[in-house]
Amino acid sequence: MLNNSINPPRDCPLCPRLFQFRMENAKTHPDWFNAPVPGFGDPNTQLLIAGLAPGLKGANKTGRPFTGDYAGDLLYATLSKFGFAIGEYQARPDDGLVLKNALITNAVKCVPPQNKPTGEEMKTCRPFLLNQIKALPHLKIILALGGIAHRSIVAAFDRRQVDFPFGHGKCHDLGGGLTLMDSYHCSRYNTNTRRLTEEMFETVFSQIRDMLD
Ligand code: URA
Numbered sequence: 001m002l003n004n005s006i007n008p009p010r011d012c013p014l015c016p017r018l019f020q021f022r023m024e025n026a027k028t029h030p031d032w033f034n035a036p037v038p039g040f041g042d043p044n045t046q047l048l049i050a051g052l053a054p055g056l057k058g059a060n061k062t063g064r065p066f067t068g069d070y071a072g073d074l075l076y077a078t079l080s081k082f083g084f085a086i087g088e089y090q091a092r093p094d095d096g097l098v099l100k101n102a103l104i105t106n107a108v109k110c111v112p113p114q115n116k117p118t119g120e121e122m123k124t125c126r127p128f129l130l131n132q133i134k135a136l137p138h139l140k141i142i143l144a145l146g147g148i149a150h151r152s153i154v155a156a157f158d159r160r161q162v163d164f165p166f167g168h169g170k171c172h173d174l175g176g177g178l179t180l181m182d183s184y185h186c187s188r189y190n191t192n193t194r195r196l197t198e199e200m201f202e203t204v205f206s207q208i209r210d211m212l213d
Helices: 016-028 070-081 119-134 147-156 188-192 198-211
Strands: 047-051 103-106 141-145 171-175 178-183
Touching (some): 047 119, 047 147, 070 188, 119 147, 147 178, 178 198
Parallel strands (some): 047 103
16 A cells, blocks of 8 residues: 555554544544545645644644644744745635645644654654655755654654754755755644744745745
């Protein structure tokens, strides 16, 4: 099934705990998406944004990354501000929003209990992330939102974690013209504690804008 699939099938059974959690959520909320959330955006993109995993009542409910999640409010507003999103983000997958030169995915495609995927789940889902990366012919920058997504990308490229330490605003050369860029995750916790401010997030996007055509 993995081979070169970019997204897992709706009934992906590869992570027993995540499969079980999806089944439970499907029982309680049959109207929610409750499946691996596929990437969203421009297949000709130069920028790939990698989040951690769908939020229970956000992407897992709506079926589009960061859509309906608190973190999505800041992410989509910033994408719009820097010209990567056209249309009005309304926290619904049918809001007509179109991404231009950006694509959003998650390191883990299924919602994890307590928002915390295990190391094993990260590893199991990693081939989908790698296939997504390989399928983007014009890719120049991967923006990792948070240390966990960052480490999953470093692992996907078979690099040593010690050589690529996570740091907000840092750029890492992955070779082949590809840059890994880091930002603190735009989660409610990080913005409430001001670990990440709107200004800090915008500085990252302004740097990205300058690096792209
Ligand atoms: N929603 C997502 O899709 N990904 C995250 O990392 C957080 C919220």
